[in-house]
Amino acid sequence: MLSELLVGLPVMLICLALQAGFATLCMSFYLRYNRRHNGASGFLRSSLLLSMVMLTMLLSNFLQMALWAVLFRLLGExxxxxxxxxxxxxxxxxxxxxDVVLSPxxxxxxxxxxxxxxLMFGVSTAVMTAAVMDVLKRNLAAQRLEQRQAE
Incomplete structure (x- = not known):
């Protein structure tokens, strides 16, 4: 049991660092993009931005799965x-x-x-939810502004 923890916990820590890095990268890009475009967000722009967030977080999760797979191969599993x-x-x-299990x-x-x-899917969900909520907030604000200007 101790050997399993000594092998597994470092991989978990690497995954945590990887997820934190991808989440930070994703949020930084998201904020820079919004600043560059003054928060303007039409349908296409919002869709592309949210797609980028989702794909980035999915890539992070896939890389972590691959990291665990490499460990299992190295252990001869x-x-x-x-x-x-x-x-x-x-x-x-x-x-x-x-249908496939590890050795005892x-x-x-x-x-x-x-x-x-x-944990990592939870972090991914939180990042994606924050992006969706921000896009929704920006779109609602833009609609209100358009309505005020039309009056």
Whole structure:
């Protein structure tokens, strides 16, 4: 059990740092983009901006799944990269099909990755929700301004 924690916890920390970096990068780009365009947001601009946020956070989650898959390959748990990535994706997303499992020696890594995945999807959801709420707020403000100008 101790060896599983000593192997799994550093990977979790790397994933936390990766997610924090992607979230910061994403929010920085989002804020810079809004400043550059004075907060103006039409349908296409809003859609592209939200798509960028979602794709960035999904990329971060995928990279973390790949990192766990690399660990499983290094430990000799899977013969192919695709099997390791499949197991990692199912575990990270907490689907837990059970058709592919880790050996008893390393089985605690599964729950560690699942806990990591829950946390990272939560962070991704928070970043995306903040972006959606900001776009909604900006669009409502623009509509109110248009209504006032029309009166």
């Amino acid at each position: 899977f013969d192919s990269a695709s099997a390791a990535l499949y197991f990692s994706g199912v575990t990270f997303a907490t689907l837990g099909y059970g 020696e390393w089985r605690l890594l599964g729950p560690l990755e699942a806990a990591n995945g829950i």
